Amino acid sequence: VALSALVITVLGFAATLFQLARTRRAADAAANAVANAERRMARSYMLVLLPQLTRAESELDDAVAQGSQDGVVRGLSAWRWQAGQMRGFLATDEGDRTELLEAIQLSVTLASEAKSRVLNGGDLLKVTAQARAAISSVTGEAGTLTGQYLQIGEIGATGAV
Amino acid sequence: VPSNSELKRLIQGLIAASRSGRVPWGKASDGDAYIFAGTKAGVVVGSVDDDGRSPYFIRVFDNQGALVEEANTGLPDIDMNLAAAVSELYSLARDLGRNLTPLVNSILQDIGEEEPF
Numbered sequence: 001v002a003l004s005a006l007v008i009t010v011l012g013f014a015a016t017l018f019q020l021a022r023t024r025r026a027a028d029a030a031a032n033a034v035a036n037a038e039r040r041m042a043r044s045y046m047l048v049l050l051p052q053l054t055r056a057e058s059e060l061d062d063a064v065a066q067g068s069q070d071g072v073v074r075g076l077s078a079w080r081w082q083a084g085q086m087r088g089f090l091a092t093d094e095g096d097r098t099e100l101l102e103a104i105q106l107s108v109t110l111a112s113e114a115k116s117r118v119l120n121g122g123d124l125l126k127v128t129a130q131a132r133a134a135i136s137s138v139t140g141e142a143g144t145l146t147g148q149y150l151q152i153g154e155i156g157a158t159g160a161v
Numbered sequence: 162v163p164s165n166s167e168l169k170r171l172i173q174g175l176i177a178a179s180r181s182g183r184v185p186w187g188k189a190s191d192g193d194a195y196i197f198a199g200t201k202a203g204v205v206v207g208s209v210d211d212d213g214r215s216p217y218f219i220r221v222f223d224n225q226g227a228l229v230e231e232a233n234t235g236l237p238d239i240d241m242n243l244a245a246a247v248s249e250l251y252s253l254a255r256d257l258g259r260n261l262t263p264l265v266n267s268i269l270q271d272i273g274e275e276e277p278f
Contacts, residue, residue: 080226087224101200108226109196109203113189126191150186 035110046146049085053139056082058134064124072118072128076111079135083108086142100141107134168230170245172219175204179253186258195258206247206254209235217251223262 056078063071083104090097092105110131117127175197178184185231194207201221208214216235223229234244256262 030259038214084225098200102198105200105203105224106196108224109205109222110189112222112226112228113194113196113205113220117190117192123191130188130190130196 011034014122039094042089043149045089046142046149049082050139050146051144053082053086053142054089057135057139060128060135064132066126067124069118069124072124073115076115076118076128076131079131080108080109083111083138086138100138100145103138103141107131107138110134164232168219168221168232171204171221172243172250176250176253179250179257182257182262184254184257186254188258197252197254198213206251208251209233212265214256215248219247219250220224230235260278 051111060072060075060079063075087101087104090101110135114128114131118124175184184197185215186195186197187206188194191208191234192207192211193213194205196203196205198204201224203226204219205222206217206219209216209218216233218231218273220228221230228242230253232239232247234247
């Protein structure tokens with residue numbers, strides 16, 4: 001009887017351990033699924049953000065071409081806001097984004113510097129040249145990054161997860 | 162009047178790194194200003210009148226492009242040590258930002274002289 005009880009106890013213990021392992025695997029799988037979904041959702045945001053970045057860039061270029069001091073100041077401020085949005089996205093993204101973060105920092109610093117020179121009456125084309133080049137570089141990189149996400153199927157063409 | 166120890170610490174660090182060629186200074190405008198941007202902050206140093214002469218300025222921007230600190234060596238009550246440091250940093254940034262330092266190194270190498278850095 002004692003032997004039977006011991007066998008039953010051992011079998012019960014083994015069954016419990018097996019069930020625990022299954023539960024843990026299921027929990028890990030669920031956690032991975034949630035993490036993947038969050039990453040795909042965040043990366044889908046690039047499909048929304050990219051047109052906003054390029055619009056900010058082209059509105060700034062238009063304002064410079066039209067010689068509109070107010071438009072240039074608005075455009076530079078808008079870029080700083082949009083760049084902040086992208087920085088927020090990059091903070092949640094995996095991988096080393098150091099170069100892109102530096103390019104964004106360069107663009108917002110130059111945008112601020114250009115804004116003060118514009119307000120001091122500088123030539124719009126000249127005083128915004130470096131800032132516009134840096135902005136163009138960031139939008140180009142953002143486009144490349146979005147293209148990479150599309151290519152690896154991280155995001156759909158409709159932005160759907 | 163900025164006599165901020167953090168600003169001095171930043172400038173000393175930039176001077177040391179610039180001397181060893183580790184700061185990729187670039188042109189910040191069509192005038193006489195030079196920029197270094199990291200991942201979360203940027204620095205601009207230049208001559209106030211865009212003429213390469215004193216007074217000089219330094220501006221520090223945060224990750225939103227907002228100005229958080231600045232110093233101008235032309236202000237009458239500026240800390241003299243800070244003014245000297247800004248002037249020295251300006252000189253280094255100007256040489257590196259105009260790509261003069263690598264050109265000088267290249268020429269010195271060609272004529273068999275040791276590189277300064």
